[in-house]
Amino acid sequence: MIKFFNYLGATTRASFTKLGRATYFLIGILAGIGSVIVRPRLLLKQLHSVGVLSFLIITISGLFVGMVLGLQGFYILSRFDAEETLGVMVAASLVRELGPVVSALLFAGRAGSALTAEIGLMKATEQLSGMEMMAVDPIKRIISPRFLAGFLSMPLLAALFSAVGIIGGQIVGSGLLGVDVGAYWSQMQATMDFREDIINGVIKSIVFGFITSWIALFEGYDAVPTAEGVSRATTRTVVNSAFSILGLDFILTALMFGDN
Amino acid sequence: MPHTNTQDTLVGLFVAAGIASLFFLALQVSNLSSFSRGNTYEITARFTNSGGLKVKSAVSAAGVKIGRVKSISFDSKTFESVVKMDIDAQYSTLPDDVTASVYTAGLLGEQYVCLDGGGSDDYLKNGSKIEITNSSLILEKALAQFFFKSAEEKKSSSDDKKGNGKK
CATH class of the missing domain: 1.20.5 (Single alpha-helices involved in coiled-coils or other helix-helix interfaces)
Structure with a gap:
């Protein structure tokens, strides 16, 4: 019994300690962003590995998600003779929810795990301590550029996902199933609002980009410097990112679309 | 690298x-x-019932969208709904005696404001009020009236029959 309470207390304390370390780490990253702006080359390289290499998975998934939405939406809407509103359904669900959320989940799986593994391995092979020995701050030199790259590419990737998905929905809806192209677009344009839908979607993806990059980098930086530790950290990155993305999505949706 | x-x-x-x-x-x-927000002018109409009209619902004339509903509020003195609308400035020659009606697009579609009629030489300006309005058709009310009427007719006709039978 005593052992159980001991365990409970130790786990709780450990998780709060970890949260504290993560917060310190975040402050360090944000303080280091100034030095990234002075050296944009570092950022450019990370934008390549984080953004450009995620480009393909995001566009292809977006296309297929849009096409599936087109198919499913058509079957349901055609029961009510409302196939023309297919465009609204595809666009609203992509821009408001699926675009930011699915691209953030893919981003956590594709780029977040890679970031954790990279940083964790750097720590395991003592490259980070080596940098400190040479009086180079690893947070400024290694972490901050990666954070900024993740933060910047996430909204772009989510917008790409939505745009490609809407086109995918059009390909299926009007190409295969015979919804009028003009109705697809005009119904969409009449219903979708710039401030309400597009901007809120972009805000969501910015928040997700922030949280995913933070988790990925922290888990890597905090990893136990062994092969097993790095593998565990990578798993934790994907799991924790997925949880926080979906949880935050609920909160953000309630805040943004709750009042009507 | x-x-x-x-x-x-x-x-x-x-x-x-x-x-x-x-x-x-x-x-x-x-x-x-x-739809640029800059070049619009505002007009007001009072309805006894604006139904399911919402902010940003369309305002149309002859089927063409010419503006949007800006705000809907309730006047507690007259028990009316006060609907303010932004009309695109390029449609500046609407006569000031138009009729504003709340219609539904399709049977179950969205509600919108329709402006029609009117032949006055004076035009609606920023801040103008539309005097003639038609409220939205509430389906339940209309159905209730219809059923009430048909029930009454049936009743009276069956009364007649009963009366005839007795004779």
Whole structure:
């Protein structure tokens, strides 16, 4: 019994300690962003590995998600003779929810795990301590550029996902199933609002980009410097990112679309 | 890994594609460009019942969308709904005796304000009020009236029959 309470207390304390370390780490990253702006080359390289290499998975998934939405939406809407509103359904669900959320989940799986593994391995092979020995701050030199790259590419990737998905929905809806192209677009344009839908979607993806990059980098930086530790950290990155993305999505949706 | 020119180009392409899709969403999907907010004028109409009309519902004349509903409020003195509408400034020659009606697009569609009729030489200006309005048709009310009427007719006709039978 005593052992159980001991365990409970130790786990709780450990998780709060970890949260504290993560917060310190975040402050360090944000303080280091100034030095990234002075050296944009570092950022450019990370934008390549984080953004450009995620480009393909995001566009292809977006296309297929849009096409599936087109198919499913058509079957349901055609029961009510409302196939023309297919465009609204595809666009609203992509821009408001699926675009930011699915691209953030893919981003956590594709780029977040890679970031954790990279940083964790750097720590395991003592490259980070080596940098400190040479009086180079690893947070400024290694972490901050990666954070900024993740933060910047996430909204772009989510917008790409939505745009490609809407086109995918059009390909299926009007190409295969015979919804009028003009109705697809005009119904969409009449219903979708710039401030309400597009901007809120972009805000969501910015928040997700922030949280995913933070988790990925922290888990890597905090990893136990062994092969097993790095593998565990990578798993934790994907799991924790997925949880926080979906949880935050609920909160953000309630805040943004709750009042009507 | 050394920096290469190709890497820079790829990053540039990625950022350009991302920004292009943001523009695509803004312009093509939400149609930000077609209705400018700057050049509008405001008119007011009072309805006894504005039904399911919402802020941003369409205002149309002859089936063409010429503006949007800006605000809907309730006047507790007259028990009326006060609907303010923004009309695109290019339609500045609406006669000031038009009729404003709340209609439904299709049987279950969205409600919108329709402006029609009118032949006055004076035009609606910023802040004008529309005097003649038709409230929205509430389906339940109309159905209730219809059933009430048909029930009454049946009753009276069956009364007649009973009366005839007795004789």
